[in-house]
Amino acid sequence: MTTPMLLEEAQTRLLALVEPLEVEHVDIGGALGRYLAEPLFALRHQPAADVSAMDGYAVSAGDVSGPWRIIGESAAGHPFSGSLEAGEAVRISTGALLPAGSKAVIVQEDVARDRDHLVMTGEAPRPENRHVRPRGMDFVEGASVLPAGTLIGPAQAALAISAGHKYLPVRRRPRLAVIDSGDELSPVSQPCAPHQIPASNGAMLAALARSVPIDVEQNGPIPDDLDALMTAFDAAADADVIVTSGGASVGDHDLLRPALEAWGAKIEFWRVAIKPGKPLLIASRDHGSRKQLVIGLPGNPVSSLVTAYLFMLPVLRAFLGASHPLPRAITTRLAEPLEPTGARREFLRGVWDGEAVRPLTLQDSGALSSLAASNVLIDRPAHAPALVAGESVQVFLLQNGGYA
Structure with missing residues (x-):
């Protein structure tokens, strides 16, 4: 059995398998939430001429x-x-254009007006062009205004329009297939027997994936049967990414690995030294001119979401051409003490109020109640010492419902 891989090594190896998707040009609205596939250059000056930065009076220099x-x-x-x-x-x-011959603006609070006559009552602007926005102050024609890989949000959309663009180059939306598997799963449309659990992971993973612009299909729950799994893979043959939940461990009924190998996929690596989420499996399959990726997530719901956050979302962002696809942690302080960690890096559910984070008591990997109550994952290194309230910790922000 192989030694579990460190998180950063696993993420690096996974992202190295990604080839950004084809470029398409879409209107500004369609580009929101996506990433620039190419650098964006200004087609005009902004402002196009000298304009006033204040309400007042334009006068000549000197x-x-x-x-x-x-x-x-x-x-x-x-x-x-x-x-x-x-x-x-x-x-x-x-915002009005300075008239020809004018080089300075006197703000209205510093003057007194009597009909068509104006006198200074305050201080003259220093320097004289203090209240003038010169031509090209923001950017000039031909300047690079946004680099490739930039996430297009409201401000980036406004900048692109201001720079003269109607359409933006972005990568096409990735196609994601989510497969929920396990004999113990009960379809959402059917009553759940005592020996079953509702099939919630597929909906959870699809919802998480939709935080980036993708096309997603769900399939399942699929029984623990090799032929059934291969049929599900065949149905997802056109997906760029296939994400499975369950069956990635080493039990007698964990069939993901043999099903993938029989389907023609190559196992890239298996098991990551994190808690929860150790039995993560990554596979690839050549499909025509491109490579499909398969991310096998654990079946426990918390393990499934944590590994999806750390692996599925970065892969989808990378397919979209993100320059920084991995999640970024922030530093905050603890509201309560934390116990030391073991041999694996741990991601604990917590509630962050903007000033301090409180770790939740229930950390079992099957506990959806504490997952729904959390809005951060507290990142704890392997073999970390105990921490007291007030000490610093790293957390990853979850977009996770009512507490976010």
């Missing part, structure tokens, strides 16, 4: 003490059509 005669107005979207001479001013609003 003419910031007054008095002035007001000769017109420049409003956002309605520029002043003339030009300024010394001793003249134009009323200007935030």
